[in-house]
Amino acid sequence: MLQVENLSFNYGKTCVLKDIDLNVKKGEIISVLGPNGVGKTTLLNCLLGMIKPCFGFIKMDDMDILKMSPTHRARLIGYVPQAFPSKFPMTVFDAVLMGRKPYVRFVPSGKDLEVVSKVLMSMNLNHLGLKDFDRISGGQKQKVLIARAIAQEPGYLVLDEPSNNLDVRHQLEVMDMLKKLAQKKNIGIIMAMHSLNLASRFSDRIVMLKSGCMVCNGTPLEVMTPRIIETVYKIEVNINRINGYPYTIPLNPMPENRIHKELLN
Amino acid sequence: MNTDCLTIKNQDMKNQYKALKYRSLVLLVVFFGLLSVIVVIALCVGASSISVTDSILALIEDNGMARSIVWNLRLPRIIMALLIGIGLGTSGAVFQAVLRNPLASPFTLGIGSSAGFGAVIAIMFFNGLVNEYAVVTGAFIFTLLSSFIILGVSRYKGATAETMILTGIALMFLFSSLSSFLQYLGTKEEVHGIVFWFFGSLSKAGYREIVMSGIMILIPMPFMFRFAFDFNLMTAGDESARALGVNVPGVRMFSIALASLMTSGAICFTGVIGFIGLVAPHIARMIFGSDNLFLIPASALIGGVLVLSADTLGRTMWLPHVIPIGIVTSFIGVPFFLYLLIKKTKEYW
Amino acid sequence: MPRLLSNFKGFNTAGFFLPGLIILIIISARGTAWAGEVAQSIVIEDAFGREISVNIPVQSIVVLNSDVLEVLRSLGAQDLVKGIYSEITKDGAFFQEFLDRPRVGSWKNANAELIADLNPCIVIAYENNPGTELEKQLSPFGIQVLRLNFYKLGTIAKEIITLGKIIGREQQGETLGAWYGKKLDVIQKRLDSVKEKPLVYVESYSAFHTAGPGSGGHDMCVYAGGRNLADEFKVPYSEVTSEWVISKQPDVIFKATAWGNGFERNDRIFFNNVRDEMAARPSWNLIQAVKNNRVHVLDSGIWTGPRAVIGVVYMAKRIYPRLFNDLDPEQIHKEFLESFQRIPYQGVYISENLSGGSK
Numbered sequence: 023m024l025q026v027e028n029l030s031f032n033y034g035k036t037c038v039l040k041d042i043d044l045n046v047k048k049g050e051i052i053s054v055l056g057p058n059g060v061g062k063t064t065l066l067n068c069l070l071g072m073i074k075p076c077f078g079f080i081k082m083d084d085m086d087i088l089k090m091s092p093t094h095r096a097r098l099i100g101y102v103p104q105a106f107p108s109k110f111p112m113t114v115f116d117a118v119l120m121g122r123k124p125y126v127r128f129v130p131s132g133k134d135l136e137v138v139s140k141v142l143m144s145m146n147l148n149h150l151g152l153k154d155f156d157r158i159s160g161g162q163k164q165k166v167l168i169a170r171a172i173a174q175e176p177g178y179l180v181l182d183e184p185s186n187n188l189d190v191r192h193q194l195e196v197m198d199m200l201k202k203l204a205q206k207k208n209i210g211i212i213m214a215m216h217s218l219n220l221a222s223r224f225s226d227r228i229v230m231l232k233s234g235c236m237v238c239n240g241t242p243l244e245v246m247t248p249r250i251i252e253t254v255y256k257i258e259v260n261i262n263r264i265n266g267y268p269y270t271i272p273l274n275p276m277p278e279n280r281i282h283k284e285l286l287n
Numbered sequence: 288m289n290t291d292c293l294t295i296k297n298q299d300m301k302n303q304y305k306a307l308k309y310r311s312l313v314l315l316v317v318f319f320g321l322l323s324v325i326v327v328i329a330l331c332v333g334a335s336s337i338s339v340t341d342s343i344l345a346l347i348e349d350n351g352m353a354r355s356i357v358w359n360l361r362l363p364r365i366i367m368a369l370l371i372g373i374g375l376g377t378s379g380a381v382f383q384a385v386l387r388n389p390l391a392s393p394f395t396l397g398i399g400s401s402a403g404f405g406a407v408i409a410i411m412f413f414n415g416l417v418n419e420y421a422v423v424t425g426a427f428i429f430t431l432l433s434s435f436i437i438l439g440v441s442r443y444k445g446a447t448a449e450t451m452i453l454t455g456i457a458l459m460f461l462f463s464s465l466s467s468f469l470q471y472l473g474t475k476e477e478v479h480g481i482v483f484w485f486f487g488s489l490s491k492a493g494y495r496e497i498v499m500s501g502i503m504i505l506i507p508m509p510f511m512f513r514f515a516f517d518f519n520l521m522t523a524g525d526e527s528a529r530a531l532g533v534n535v536p537g538v539r540m541f542s543i544a545l546a547s548l549m550t551s552g553a554i555c556f557t558g559v560i561g562f563i564g565l566v567a568p569h570i571a572r573m574i575f576g577s578d579n580l581f582l583i584p585a586s587a588l589i590g591g592v593l594v595l596s597a598d599t600l601g602r603t604m605w606l607p608h609v610i611p612i613g614i615v616t617s618f619i620g621v622p623f624f625l626y627l628l629i630k631k632t633k634e635y636w
Numbered sequence: 637m638p639r640l641l642s643n644f645k646g647f648n649t650a651g652f653f654l655p656g657l658i659i660l661i662i663i664s665a666r667g668t669a670w671a672g673e674v675a676q677s678i679v680i681e682d683a684f685g686r687e688i689s690v691n692i693p694v695q696s697i698v699v700l701n702s703d704v705l706e707v708l709r710s711l712g713a714q715d716l717v718k719g720i721y722s723e724i725t726k727d728g729a730f731f732q733e734f735l736d737r738p739r740v741g742s743w744k745n746a747n748a749e750l751i752a753d754l755n756p757c758i759v760i761a762y763e764n765n766p767g768t769e770l771e772k773q774l775s776p777f778g779i780q781v782l783r784l785n786f787y788k789l790g791t792i793a794k795e796i797i798t799l800g801k802i803i804g805r806e807q808q809g810e811t812l813g814a815w816y817g818k819k820l821d822v823i824q825k826r827l828d829s830v831k832e833k834p835l836v837y838v839e840s841y842s843a844f845h846t847a848g849p850g851s852g853g854h855d856m857c858v859y860a861g862g863r864n865l866a867d868e869f870k871v872p873y874s875e876v877t878s879e880w881v882i883s884k885q886p887d888v889i890f891k892a893t894a895w896g897n898g899f900e901r902n903d904r905i906f907f908n909n910v911r912d913e914m915a916a917r918p919s920w921n922l923i924q925a926v927k928n929n930r931v932h933v934l935d936s937g938i939w940t941g942p943r944a945v946i947g948v949v950y951m952a953k954r955i956y957p958r959l960f961n962d963l964d965p966e967q968i969h970k971e972f973l974e975s976f977q978r979i980p981y982q983g984v985y986i987s988e989n990l991s992g993g994s995k
Contacts, residue, residue: 070530093532101530108523109389110577115304120520123531128513129580139300148300152307174531334876335883352922359918360879414895416841417910471742474723475701476841476894476936478744479873483842488875490844493918602877607866609844609875 023047024069024099024178024210029078031064031234038064039234042078046210048177051201053221054214056231057255062214065231066180069212071095082177096124100171100209102181106155106163114150114158114166118142121173141173145199161192165199172203179203181213185220193217197224218270222246230254242268252276311581314574318588322369325592329365329599330357334607359493364602367492367500367556368595368612372563374504374553376590378546379564380571380583381511384518385539385546386448392565393550396451396543397433397458399559402551404462405429406484406558407469416480419491423499426555433458434547438540446536447525451543486611487558489598496556503552507545508587514538515579522577560613563590566620573627593620680798683763683783683791690780693804696756701743702727703786704760705734706942707796710976711808719754721746730899730937730979742766748773758782758802787940789855789948793817812976819945819968820859823952826959827861834887834955836862837925839914841894841936846876852940853892860951862888878917885924888955889914889931898935899983907933907987929990930954938969938985946972950986957991 026044030037039061046052054062067073069080071087080087082098090098100121115138122134142148147169150158155166164184171179184200185193201224204211215221221228222242230237230245232254238245246268251259260271330346331339337353344350345357375393382391393399409415409425433455440454441447470481517538520528525535554560571585593616601615677691698719699705705724708717714733722739724731738754741747744765751759751774758780761770771781782802784795793813800809827833838847838857847853848869857864865884866874893910910933915926925931932954938947949965970981 072526072529091532092529092534096530096532099530101527103524103527103530106523106527107387108577109387110383110522110572112519112522112577113304113307115300116519116576116578117523120523120527120531123516123520123533126516129516135301135304139298139304142300151300152303180530334880355919355922356879356882360877360882363918416843417893417895417913419843471745472723474726474894475743476892479840479845480842480894483845483873483875486875488844490875490878607876607880608869608871609877611875 023083024212025079025081026065026069027079027081029065029068029075029080031061031068031073031075033064037234039068039075042236044229044236044239046178046212048210049204049208050226051204051211051213051224052227052229053225054212054229054231055216055218055221055254060231061234062231063182066182066212066214069180070099070101093124096174096176098177100174100176100179102164102167102171102179102184104182104186106167108155111154111156113152114147114155115139115142115152117155117166118170118173121170124174137175138173141169145169145172159192161188161195164188164192164196168196168199168203172207176209178210178212181211183214183216185215185217193220200224218246218251222269223267246270308578308581311575311578311585315581315584315588318585318592322588322592322595325595325599326365326369329368329595330361332599332603333361334602363492363494363497364489364598365595366497367489368598369591370497370500370504371489371553371557371560372567372589372591372594373508373587374500374549374590375560375564375594376567376571376586376588377504377508377511377583378549378553379566379590380568380579380586381518381542381546382564383568384522384579384582385542386452387522387524388448388452389569390565391452393547393554394459394564396437396455396547397460397462398430398455398547398550399554400459400462400466401429401433402426402554403485403559404466404469407466407481410480410484411469411473411477415484416476422484423496423555427551429462430547430551430555433462434544438544441536441540441543446539448539451539483611484558485613487554487560487613488609489557489612490609492556500552500556504549507549510545511542511583512580514542515583518542518579518583519577522579558613560594560616562613562617562620563593566624567593570624570627678801680802683785683795688780688782690758690782690802692802694757694802696754697803698740698746698751698754698756698759700740700746700759700761700766702731703762703941704784704799705731706977707786707799707812708803709978710812710942710972711796711800711803711805712978713803713805716803718756719751727897727899729897746770751779752777755779760784760799762787786942787852787944789820789852789859789944792942792944815972815976816945819949822963823859823861823948823960826956827952830861830956830959833861833863835865835884836955837865837881837884837886837889838862839889839891840873841892844875844878844881845873848872848874852944853890856940856944856948856951857890859948860955862890862951862955878919882919882922887924887928887930889923889925890951890954891931891933892936892939893933894936894939897983898937898985901935901984904984904986904988907935907984911987931987932989933987935983935985937983943969943972946985954989954991 024046026042029039029042031039042065054065056062068075074088087095118138118141119130122130122137126134142151145165147165150162184196188196197220200211203209225242227240228242228245229239230250237254238250246261248259248261251270256276258273258276260273262269331342335356337356341350341353342357345354379392383389405425405428406422409421413421415422436458437451437454441450444450470478517533520531520533521535529535567590568586571582571589575581575585597615597619598612601610601612604610677689679687679689682688696718697716699717700721717734717737719738719740720734721743722741723743724734728735740750746766748770756779760782763783763785774781786792786795793816797809797813800806836857838853840847840853846866848866848871850872854864865886891914911931915931920926934947937943946965946969949963949968953960953963953965973979973981
């Protein structure tokens with residue numbers, strides 16, 4: 023279990039995250055929602071050990087993540103970034119092979135190649151293997167980046183807005199892939215999300231952040247209520263339930279005076 | 288049955304990838320062979336009238352004049368050319384990878400122009416035209432200085448590719464204008480000497496120079512291979528490299544320091560032949576792809592091929608004149624580079 | 637309204653230009669008026685071989701390089717020098733009396749504004765440095781730029797006579813020109829009897845850069861009776877390989893150095909060191925010249941430039957020790973400095989002669 027306790031992060035004097043408590047179990051998908059600049063990425067960066075929180079702990083099976091070596095941490099937590107800004111041509115296989123870094127001493131071994139081809143196979147990406155990463159579609163790229171994180175053989179995956187910049191079909195495919203990975207490989211997934219509907223359709227639990235504080239943490243049905251969404255996103259919404267999932271239909275930005283009133287309450 | 292099929296397909300994928308890498312390995316051997324052929328040719332041609340057989344015999348037996356010419360003049364020149372090519376090719380590949388920028392080269396970080404400034408100072412104030420070690424020392428001190436400044440700024444501001452490139456470009460302009468300023472003050476003789484230094488020349492290459500520049504160029508090599516896989520990760524972004532356990536700022540600063548040393552070892556003794564540092568890695572990348580495990584040795588070999596053939600052509604094409612190596616490298620490097628660029632444009636970037 | 641505005645604008649430009657035009661006319665009118673007042677002009681040939689008309693006598697000059705300055709001093713025209721090039725400090729001891737003159741910038745990049753401020757009659761510069769922008773910048777001020785080289789042996793006497801004419805020191809010009817001619821003639825006459833001229837490798841300031849046709853070093857070698865190794869070269873200053881020099885087996889080697897100033901030297905240590913380092917180049921022990929200790933290093937003061945003739949005498953003497961046994965380059969140098977430059981002779985200008993014979 024990945025446990026976040028009492029986590030706070032300040033950037034200079036600005037408080038970015040405050041008193042976050044969060045548990046991620048293996049096999050579970052947790053979405054972190056909230057408007058831009060609310061601290062989602064900061065939270066993910068803390069989990070990855072890229073930045074050190076000012077207070078609080080992050081533990082995995084009672085080991086302190088912040089005190090681990092970067093390599094050790096990389097074997098436990100996989101990361102799927104939003105972008106892959108390489109300016110140089112590179113095959114998909116090479117891109118996925120990067121995920122073996124925590125296990126490679128100098129040069130990737132035969133076993134590393136084995137793992138990579140298995141991962142590609144199991145994710146139905148083997149036809150892309152020797153293609154240039156820059157030449158495949160956005161959805162395929164996202165899948166390849168997930169494959170890279172899987173090649174790390176981690177217990178947990180951290181994803182930064184995996185459905186960004188994808189068309190609707192690829193959004194569904196990618197999320198479906200993540201759901202299956204979580205179940206089949208018993209991986210705990212925590213991801214920052216923008217799409218409320220994808221989050222409520224595919225997540226086991228949803229965490230809402232507002233100005234660095236956790237507003238709520240619960241199942242999609244508990245969290246996706248007009249009141250919470252209006253508080254967090256400052257929009258008026260309509261929530262419908264289809265096939266048991268709550269779907270949010272955004273209506274209007276909330277008028278300024280109402281925001282003001284809410285803040286007073 | 289089904290799992291069997293999967294394993295086979297799986298093996299297939301792995302083998303295809305391995306085949307790709309074997310192809311690269313074979314190509315490396317081919318380039319090595321090509322380089323050896325050029326070395327032999329370079330040993331056999333020159334301004335003096337000794338025959339090809341005499342040149343080769345001179346390697347193993349004492350046949351008077353020929354032996355002296357081959358061992359004291361041609362061989363050091365060839366070894367120096369190879370060292371320079373290896374140094375500039377490798378450091379160029381490393382700069383491009385860790386700065387994540389296809390335009391990076393020893394010049395981007397101002398190393399070329401700081402070496403130039405050091406040489407100008409030596410020529411103008413320390414009798415560099417006569418005492419060549421003054422020029423070498425001057426160039427070396429200033430390349431070190433400029434890399435210290437870059438590393439210092441990076442330590443302070445964070446070792447991102449952008450910080451380094453911007454600092455490097457600022458230094459490049461600073462040092463080239465300082466050189467221009469000194470040249471402005473220079474006399475006719477000094478200006479002549481400076482212009483010739485910037486053309487680059489292998490005429491002064493002797494065994495002492497080879498030992499010194501060999502130390503600077505070959506000792507960092509194993510470290511470059513050691514970090515090759517990390518470089519791969521760093522080309523895909525600092526964030527994900529760090530998430531995968533790479534000490535990005537550390538690797539970047541360490542490899543920039545070493546690559547600067549290599550560049551310095553290459554240009555201090557011979558003048559600025561910087562174009563190789565940009566072009567050799569690109570040619571290598573078009574042929575070998577971006578995997579630094581192959582790209583680094585390939586850039587070294589291609590750098591060696593380019594510099595050695597340029598120097599051999601430069602000293603024989605228009606006998607008895609020597610066409611400065613900096614000029615010939617551009618003459619043969621640019622058309623080849625453009626050809627590859629046009630031909631492979633669809634798969635490139 | 638728009639039309640009115642544009643009319644107004646047109647009027648405005650005219651209003652701006654008209655006074656300018658008037659000023660220009662006045663200036664040019666005054667220019668011609670001066671020319672009318674002050675005697676006549678003569679036509680001379682400059683370094684490009686162009687015919688140029690100069691108003692004489694020239695009463696003030698800005699000097700852009702040491703070669704002209706040296707010639708002006710030998711013509712006794714020190715007080716005509718109104719401004720000098722900035723690098724003069726490098727030859728401070730030699731040109732002491734000029735150190736307090738206003739400086740106008742570098743020999744290859746002079747400051748036109750400073751020159752205009754000094755308002756000389758002419759500026760004298762090398763053929764190619766600074767570029768022709770200098771003429772463009774100075775012509776509005778009526779300042780003429782004269783291109784004379786004073787570093788080519790073949791033309792220096794003629795250029796000196798030309799300079800003498802335009803500064804009203806025709807007599808001195810003729811004398812100095814004749815002096816040059818005489819010194820060179822002495823050598824040429826005796827060389828007529830020489831059938832086989834020795835091969836000479838001439839290296840200019842940078843290592844392995846030889847002096848081919850078109851360079852001052854080549855001319856000196858030829859005047860001194862040497863057969864330049866590089867006499868078929870297409871480039872004045874070309875790089876060569878060590879191998880080529882060795883395979884050509886020169887009989888004599890000359891090297892020019894431009895470090896410090898021969899005028900201020902008291903001993904030959906520097907030149908000797910340069911010579912020894914040269915002789916120690918890899919495989920150079922195979923060269924005839926090195927074997928016979930016939931490597932000689934000359935100071936830039938007598939290398940090309942107005943004193944190239946002294947360099948030639950030194951070279952001739954080192955190439956043909958017996959033929960020119962009676963020539964004493966130091967004496968000639970002394971004569972030049974004391975009777976033309978009017979400064980005491982001092983300094984050391986060449987490496988020690990190890991090849992035997994007189995010094």
